[in-house]
Amino acid sequence: MRVAVLGLGLIGGSVALAARDRADGVTVAGFDPDPAALAGALAGGAVDEACDSPAAALEGAAICFLCAPVTVLPALLAETLAAAPADCVVTDVGSTKLGIVRATDDERFVGGHPIAGSEAAGIEHARADLFEGAPWYLTPGTRSSGVLYERLYRLISDFGARPSAIDAETHDRMLAKVSHLPHVVANILVAQAGEGGDTLPRVGPSFRDATRVAGANSGIWTGIYTTNAEAIADEVEAAAARLSDFAGLLRAGDAAAIESWNESAREDRRRLLEADLEGGVLHELHVSVPNQPGIVAQVALALGKGGVNIVDMALAPAPDNRSGSITLWIAGDDPAAKARELIGQLGFPVLEPS
Amino acid sequence: MRVAVLGLGLIGGSVALAARDRADGVTVAGFDPDPAALAGALAGGAVDEACDSPAAALEGAAICFLCAPVTVLPALLAETLAAAPADCVVTDVGSTKLGIVRATDDERFVGGHPIAGSEAAGIEHARADLFEGAPWYLTPGTRSSGVLYERLYRLISDFGARPSAIDAETHDRMLAKVSHLPHVVANILVAQAGEGGDTLPRVGPSFRDATRVAGANSGIWTGIYTTNAEAIADEVEAAAARLSDFAGLLRAGDAAAIESWNESAREDRRRLLEADLEGGVLHELHVSVPNQPGIVAQVALALGKGGVNIVDMALAPAPDNRSGSITLWIAGDDPAAKARELIGQLGFPVLEPS
Numbered sequence: 001m002r003v004a005v006l007g008l009g010l011i012g013g014s015v016a017l018a019a020r021d022r023a024d025g026v027t028v029a030g031f032d033p034d035p036a037a038l039a040g041a042l043a044g045g046a047v048d049e050a051c052d053s054p055a056a057a058l059e060g061a062a063i064c065f066l067c068a069p070v071t072v073l074p075a076l077l078a079e080t081l082a083a084a085p086a087d088c089v090v091t092d093v094g095s096t097k098l099g100i101v102r103a104t105d106d107e108r109f110v111g112g113h114p115i116a117g118s119e120a121a122g123i124e125h126a127r128a129d130l131f132e133g134a135p136w137y138l139t140p141g142t143r144s145s146g147v148l149y150e151r152l153y154r155l156i157s158d159f160g161a162r163p164s165a166i167d168a169e170t171h172d173r174m175l176a177k178v179s180h181l182p183h184v185v186a187n188i189l190v191a192q193a194g195e196g197g198d199t200l201p202r203v204g205p206s207f208r209d210a211t212r213v214a215g216a217n218s219g220i221w222t223g224i225y226t227t228n229a230e231a232i233a234d235e236v237e238a239a240a241a242r243l244s245d246f247a248g249l250l251r252a253g254d255a256a257a258i259e260s261w262n263e264s265a266r267e268d269r270r271r272l273l274e275a276d277l278e279g280g281v282l283h284e285l286h287v288s289v290p291n292q293p294g295i296v297a298q299v300a301l302a303l304g305k306g307g308v309n310i311v312d313m314a315l316a317p318a319p320d321n322r323s324g325s326i327t328l329w330i331a332g333d334d335p336a337a338k339a340r341e342l343i344g345q346l347g348f349p350v351l352e353p354s
Numbered sequence: 355m356r357v358a359v360l361g362l363g364l365i366g367g368s369v370a371l372a373a374r375d376r377a378d379g380v381t382v383a384g385f386d387p388d389p390a391a392l393a394g395a396l397a398g399g400a401v402d403e404a405c406d407s408p409a410a411a412l413e414g415a416a417i418c419f420l421c422a423p424v425t426v427l428p429a430l431l432a433e434t435l436a437a438a439p440a441d442c443v444v445t446d447v448g449s450t451k452l453g454i455v456r457a458t459d460d461e462r463f464v465g466g467h468p469i470a471g472s473e474a475a476g477i478e479h480a481r482a483d484l485f486e487g488a489p490w491y492l493t494p495g496t497r498s499s500g501v502l503y504e505r506l507y508r509l510i511s512d513f514g515a516r517p518s519a520i521d522a523e524t525h526d527r528m529l530a531k532v533s534h535l536p537h538v539v540a541n542i543l544v545a546q547a548g549e550g551g552d553t554l555p556r557v558g559p560s561f562r563d564a565t566r567v568a569g570a571n572s573g574i575w576t577g578i579y580t581t582n583a584e585a586i587a588d589e590v591e592a593a594a595a596r597l598s599d600f601a602g603l604l605r606a607g608d609a610a611a612i613e614s615w616n617e618s619a620r621e622d623r624r625r626l627l628e629a630d631l632e633g634g635v636l637h638e639l640h641v642s643v644p645n646q647p648g649i650v651a652q653v654a655l656a657l658g659k660g661g662v663n664i665v666d667m668a669l670a671p672a673p674d675n676r677s678g679s680i681t682l683w684i685a686g687d688d689p690a691a692k693a694r695e696l697i698g699q700l701g702f703p704v705l706e707p708s
Contacts, residue, residue: 121640121705122705124642124705125679125703125705174555174556177546177555178547178555179560179561181543182543182560182565183560184597184600185539185543185564186560186619186623187600187615187616188593188597188619189535189536189593190619190623190626191596191615191618191619191622192531192535192589192592193622193626194623194625194626201528201531201532202469202489202528202532203532203627206533206540206566206567207532207533207536208627209536209563209566210536210539210540210566210567211536211623212560212563212564213560213563214619214620214622214623215618215619215620215621215622216616218616218620221616222609222613225604225612225616226604226607226612229605229607230604230605232604233601233604233605236598236601236604237597237598238546239542239543239597240593240594240595240597240598240601241594242542242545242546243538243542243590243591243593243594244590244591244594246538246541246542246590247590247591250579250580250583250584250586250587251583253580253583255576255579258580259572259576261541261545262569262570262576262579263572264545264569265545265568265569266568266569266570267569268544268545268547268548268568269540269544269548269565269568269569270569272547272548272555272557272565273562275556286479288478288481290481300654301652325479349478349479351475351476351479
């Protein structure tokens with residue numbers, strides 16, 4: 001089976017590597033408008049054949065992946081559908097889905113969105129195992145062919161990903177809530193903190209965590225914001241309304257309501273992380289450590305050797321800093337107990353708040 | 355010199371330990387309404403003397419630290435000023451300052467706020483080095499005695515902290531912006547994502563980072579929200595207005611304005627982190643790593659051994675492991691170059707975005 005990959009960055013390169021390494025009898029034909037990326041893909045073993053046009057890569061292809069920025073996808077999709085064989089399934093990997101799904105009624109197209117890789121970019125970071133265990137949303141249109149959908153589904157499963165079907169609008173609204181809105185909020189927080197001019201405030205660890213994605217890659221994110229504008233605007237306005245409501249609680253000085261609001265948030269975050277994990281109840285461990293370099297590594301290493309998976313980690317008050325308190329989130333009662341035991345063996349006190 | 359510490363949790367216990375270990379000729383008298391905390395402080399060597407009342411601890415004291423929740427402080431301050439010797443400087447460690455500074459005109463009082471320790475609580479996590487390198491704000495009132503201020507300043511410097519004076523209102527407004535607002539926003543994000551009922555969305559790493567402090571300890575945070583309500587409400591409303599403005603950009607489909615807004619945020623975050631560090635230009639390194647346990651530890655360990663300080667770290671797309679990309683922030687050109695070299699020796703590709 002011939003697989004065409006159009007666009008050989010981190011995601012396209014990883015799709016190509018995964019297709020060659022993890023599926024039987026697949027050859028990969030790749031194209032990228034950047035000759036260096038194309039040469040890198042060939043040299044790195046991501047593609048069997050480096051093609052000089054999308055049409056050349058599509059010749060005889062059974063599956064085609066469009067791995068380009070979301071703003072480029074509609075034109076690339078039209079070009080691809082014009083050139084692709086009649087029984088070739090065409091999919092994309094864009095972060096927003098409604099626009100591209102609405103762009104065609106062709107039965108060969110099934111939208112897709114793997115949840116993997118965002119920070120590092122470029123073919124040199126591509127890996128065959130990038131999608132191992134990763135959610136991979138598929139958004140078939142009403143006319144998408146069942147046979148073609150199933151072929152795509154099987155290949156993505158071979159990659160080690162967890163494909164699941166979702167309608168494009170639900171996908172975009174969900175991502176607006178849990179991914180796009182947090183990016184907007186991070187940008188707002190840094191803009192507001194940075195407005196003071198020359199005398200910038202000292203920022204703490206909660207600020208650093210909350211703004212880690214501020215100013216994420218404009219090449220990707222402007223496309224996400226513009227192609228999912230309505231859903232994101234709805235979420236942004238809902239968040240603005242919630243903020244205004246909370247400002248009202250503050251000005252009213254309603255301590256009981258503020259405490260109850262805060263407790264609800266604690267419970268909401270726990271529910272959300274647990275739902276995401278399928279790993280059992282989430283435990284939050286606070287570890288006090290001495291003020292020495294290498295301690296974070298020591299703790300992470302001990303848990304890694306002991307087979308305990310760290311779901312999330314925060315260094316408090318600050319990793320640059322001189323004072324060492326590590327918060328670890330561990331899923332499941334047994335792994336959490338094991339973590340407490342391993343950290344205890346290192347001689348560090350562990351506190352699990354009630 | 356006798357130092358009284360009223361309240362022996364994480365901060366009070368650490369103040370006591372630092373005073374005994376790091377200053378010459380100091381004896382510490384401690385009080386806590388919880389007998390277990392008091393006994394723990396005595397057993398752990400935090401206090402020379404465990405007292406059964408604030409007044410007993412204050413007898414002959416030259417400096418007194420009030421280490422209680424912010425809502426308790428006004429009453430405790432009044433009691434302390436009534437019992438303290440005439441030349442005893444009295445300070446607190448509360449996270450908000452305007453309320454307590456306004457509560458008294460006594461020349462013996464100087465407000466304080468060390469930026470250290472927030473996640474772990476309790477005397478068992480107290481450490482003599484908790485304040486090493488940490489900012490410690492001091493908010494003297496207009497009537498505060500210069501001699502007493504200087505005595506307090508010297509002891510805090512002995513702790514290894516970096517004391518700096520700031521007026522209480524500026525302090526509270528700054529903290530509202532860089533600490534209290536991010537906490538409010540985290541709560542809003544989880545509430546909004548959690549509102550769907552039983553079918554909770556899958557949350558990504560940006561969501562996890564942005565909401566790490568959601569539902570922080572209500573015992574501490576309700577007090578912060580209520581004692582700094584006006585300043586926080588102002589910041590919350592300003593953020594709501596910014597969100598509404600951005601929703602307008604989205605609905606107008608203004609891609610150029612959206613991109614420019616995003617680029618400004620990138621620059622704002624860089625400026626803020628650099629201003630905080632005094633360590634030179636901040637470098638952002640993306641490291642691609644294989645999908646194996648222990649890799650984060652390996653990288654952290656290599657940098658620690660090489661003397662490279664990690665300012666901030668993010669695991670992407672997810673620390674729970676399916677795919678490994680690590681983003682590191684390193685301050686200074688030389689440390690960043692060293693980091694690239696050390697990580698290169700481990701065989702992992704490093705990308706520094708322009």
